[in-house]
Amino acid sequence: MSAPVGQLTELSFKAIGLLILTILCFDVMSILVRVLSASYSAQELSAYRNVLGILPSLALLIWTGELRFKASSMKIEKWKLAIGRGVIVAFAQLFFYSALAQMELATVATLGQTNAFFVVILSVVYLGEKVGIWRIVALIIGFAGVVWILRPGSDAFSLTALLPIGAAACYGFAMVSVRKFGPNTSNALLYLYSSFGSALGAIALATFTTEFSPIHSIADGLLILLMSTIGGTGVLLMMIAFRMDSPSVLAPFWYFGILTAGLFGWLFFGEAPLDTLFPGVLLIVGAGVLIIWRERKRT
Template identity: 45%
Template sequence: MKTDRTLAAIALMLLAICLFDAMGLIIKYLSPRFQAAELSAYRNVFGLIPAMVVLYMSRDWHARGRIVKVRQWKLAALRGVILTFSQFSFYLSLGLISFATAATITYSNAIFAVAFAVPILGERVGALRWSAVMVGFAGVIWIVRPGADAFTPASLLPLGAAAGYALIGVMARLVDDDVPTPLINLYSTGVAMIGGLVLALMTGGFTPVTQTSDLWWIVAMGAFGGSAVLLLTMAFRMTEQSNLAPFNYFGIPLAFVLGWVFFDEQPWDELFPGALLIIASGMIIIWRERSVRRAARA
């Protein structure tokens, strides 16, 4: 039964990755007509829906009296502020560089998560994990290529987004254990929605949606992103995160194929072998985490 739940969780995660990439494709498609900030605002409006759905489905939340007030609301709000700028950076990068390159660089978030866990959580990181971080960082540098003729400052945007996403994940572990995860996500997404609205107004306001097709694309963007968050939440509740983490890198080849099919992008020289180093780094970190957990259970 446990194996069946793990397989189902893996299937849900793979579907979520596909939906996230579909959302990214729509963002890239809409980027010539809409600002990154307003797309982020639209995304978070729809992002509130899955957070509310998952919260309502939480038995623990109902058992605790459906409490919506969080003691660490400032921490939850800070995560929302960081999410605002992380989304803005990633969405902006999708309109400036190839889809696969932007997506691949964001997968370096595991590297940043290890680095942030030391000062924020007080974790002790051994030589093996630091070596994995350095391997992944070398892969990122290979893709970004600072100082090279092909370097573009826009490639730093998804790198900043990856750092922000990692910081959000690490900060989530500071939240009290009795606070439901969807409630924290609801706070953070709500703040990010407001942040996106403010950024959009500060950078030129909202662009009128004059085409019905654009309206449907915006709705689909929010639906895909919101559904992906819901599926991921379901997957992580069905099995241990270490069982799912290796499949996270399925998004790198998928992003390459989708960028090739829909935008005729073939960034071979940009991505390889840097993407392989990022994948190798993540797999080493995952292997190390699973080894530690197995030793603790023995």
């Protein structure tokens, strides 16, 4: 059960710990993508990630005892939507990996925080939720922060900077569409269906947009396997964390990812894009915090 608003329980701290582990998993995956991007295209890496990323979902099914080779036990409601979510995630990962190959980790992580704004917008369009004045103000503030970082019309602007925002939009749909599934739908089975859809989507995108190159060495193969399994594990940890406690409790800790991405970008790649990020990052974070604060007040 979720903790009452404003109160953190032992379960809350466990969920927060899992979320921080999730962020670290995504950071390690991002570092490996950057390293592997020197030899492999974003399409290839996305395909490998989604095919091999099924392994953590299978491991969870075995652990929970839900992996039974009977058609009836593997069915879920709205299976087409579950697979469709996976295809959308394949687009998200292609955008995300393409951005990682060309931009600083901290910049990608910061622009990825626009996910919160797309969740709000899609909640209205897709779920029919109402938006109050506070959410509208937060969206305007966050949009101003994004424009400040992107600097459209200046020499610093590039279409590449739109890639993490496109990824955030796709991930936002994946998050919002989860609400279409009832409480009886197994997390493990839902993730398996979505992973299958992601694998199909990523393979199709790679097939039509690039040519697969052979894996150059055993070391590369191990790095690709590590990237895929760590990314898949991060998604599972995130799912478990959000099942343990309320999103309004956990959401502020997502911004920890901006700090860790900046730290890892500096340690591994010598990046320090402070001039690019400030003060736009403050507006994005402030807008997200405003949305979270308002949601907690309404709960």
